[in-house]
Every structure is written in C-alpha cells, then in structure tokens.
Amino acid sequence: MKDLRNDIVHEYFDEDMKAHFDEMLEYSPKLIEIIKNTIKYSSKYL
DSSP states (O other): OHHHHHHHHTOOSHHHHHTTHHHHHHHHHHHHHHHHHHHHHHHHHO
C-alpha cells in the first residue's frame, strides 16, 4: 500500500494514473476500514 501511495503522489500525467486505478480500487475497502477505526478511536479517547 505504501508503494502505491508513493506512485500516486509522484504521478504527474493522467495516463500514468490510469495504470494504478485497479490497484487503488483493491485497497479502498482496507483504507475505509482504517479510517473508520481511526474515527472510532479518536471519538473514544480524544
């Protein structure tokens, strides 16, 4: 996931970004889960 993030951040052309689209979709559920857990934790302890 970290490598994909680095690839996305350093892409400057739309055509190159299209090459990563499937991989981004693959990680989306996991990222949503991480976000939800972070919100849950922060609402409980912060």
